Amino acid sequence: MSQPGKSINDNFMAMVTAKAQVTLPLGEFQPKSTLVTAEHHLERARFPVIDYHNHLDALDPVEVLRIMDACGIERIVNITMKTGDEAIAIMGKFHSADAERFATIGWMDWSGLERDDFVEVTLDRLERLVEHGAKGIKFWKDLGLSVRDREGNLLRVDDERLAPVFDKAAELGIPVMFHIADPDAFFLPIDGNNERYEELAAHPDWGFYGAHFSKRELLDQRDRVIARHPKTTFVAAHVAECGENLGRARQLLEKYPNVMLDISARVSELGRQPYSSRALFLDFPDRILFGSDLVPEESMYRLYFRFLETADEYFDYPSHASRQGRWQIHGIHLPEDILRKLYRENALRLLN
Numbered sequence: 001m002s003q004p005g006k007s008i009n010d011n012f013m014a015m016v017t018a019k020a021q022v023t024l025p026l027g028e029f030q031p032k033s034t035l036v037t038a039e040h041h042l043e044r045a046r047f048p049v050i051d052y053h054n055h056l057d058a059l060d061p062v063e064v065l066r067i068m069d070a071c072g073i074e075r076i077v078n079i080t081m082k083t084g085d086e087a088i089a090i091m092g093k094f095h096s097a098d099a100e101r102f103a104t105i106g107w108m109d110w111s112g113l114e115r116d117d118f119v120e121v122t123l124d125r126l127e128r129l130v131e132h133g134a135k136g137i138k139f140w141k142d143l144g145l146s147v148r149d150r151e152g153n154l155l156r157v158d159d160e161r162l163a164p165v166f167d168k169a170a171e172l173g174i175p176v177m178f179h180i181a182d183p184d185a186f187f188l189p190i191d192g193n194n195e196r197y198e199e200l201a202a203h204p205d206w207g208f209y210g211a212h213f214s215k216r217e218l219l220d221q222r223d224r225v226i227a228r229h230p231k232t233t234f235v236a237a238h239v240a241e242c243g244e245n246l247g248r249a250r251q252l253l254e255k256y257p258n259v260m261l262d263i264s265a266r267v268s269e270l271g272r273q274p275y276s277s278r279a280l281f282l283d284f285p286d287r288i289l290f291g292s293d294l295v296p297e298e299s300m301y302r303l304y305f306r307f308l309e310t311a312d313e314y315f316d317y318p319s320h321a322s323r324q325g326r327w328q329i330h331g332i333h334l335p336e337d338i339l340r341k342l343y344r345e346n347a348l349r350l351l352n
């Protein structure tokens with residue numbers, strides 16, 4: 001109905017103005033939940049914890065130990081991102097600070113890839129890392145996405161030329177950690193349908209959409225390597241990069257007894273599908289490792305404990321400064337026998 005004394009046009013303009021007032025820039029939309037539910041803020045984990053996936057290179061071991069003590073973290077595995085002598089020096093820094101509470105996983109060194117004897121050089125490098133105490137070797141997502149061979153071709157994850165390296169890991173008794181590919185959203189257009197839009201808009205270089213990469217193909221390549229090397233133990237980081245599709249993670253675990261996965265940097269995914277997550281932990285108690293992949297802080301570890309140990313609902317997930325997506329998580333209240341394995345015992349099998 002028109003208001004008395006106003007033209008139809010005036011009324012239309014009033015409607016448009018009202019609409020403008022509810023249009024907010026996305027970054028200014030920061031809703032606060034009004035839910036009132038039980039909250040349990042755990043200072044320390046229920047059992048001693050081994051953080052199997054972290055990156056400490058630049059940090060002061062004394063400060064990290066203080067945080068570990070405050071939260072009940074028994075040991076952290078530092079996946080050094082250095083190679084060669086620098087990696088050995090980093091190992092020295094942490095192992096001399098406390099050999100019981102720090103362990104190291106080495107980083108695959110691609111330097112010299114153009115050499116004819118690259119594989120032999122790599123086997124020697126692995127031996128040297130293990131002599132200095134390394135407990136594993138990590139292959140990062142640059143394999144499959146950016147490492148190129150002498151001819152300029154992308155090196156496939158399942159390139160047969162790398163086979164001796166995976167066999168060597170088995171011979172040395174160390175696991176191979178794989179972080180292949182990235183979250184699904186990073187392979188999708190950065191637009192209003194992308195559930196990680198804000199994160200990707202802030203870091204557009206994290207996106208692979210439009211390039212020729214297929215995430216499915218990259219994971220299939222990884223799985224072929226796992227299949228070909230049954231004597232080698234593999235740790236598929238970040239819920240095997242299947243945090244958005246736990247059915248696929250489950251298939252991987254069912255099919256290949258030589259693979260484990262870590263939960264690092266994926267509580268955001270696990271916690272928004274609490275029923276499926278809980279079932280995964282209960283069905284594979286010996287195959288899942290605790291890892292954070294976030295700078296050690298009390299508040300970060302405590303969110304992990306809250307997710308794993310409580311039935312709290314709808315709370316923040318642990319994350320870097322840039323959050324992954326606009327959702328909240330729910331605790332999965334794991335039983336004690338599962339927690340003991342997840343927190344510590346599964347990792348001990350790989351470290352000893």
Ligand SMILES: [Zn+2]
Nearest residue numbers: 053055079293
């Ligand atoms: Zn990592």
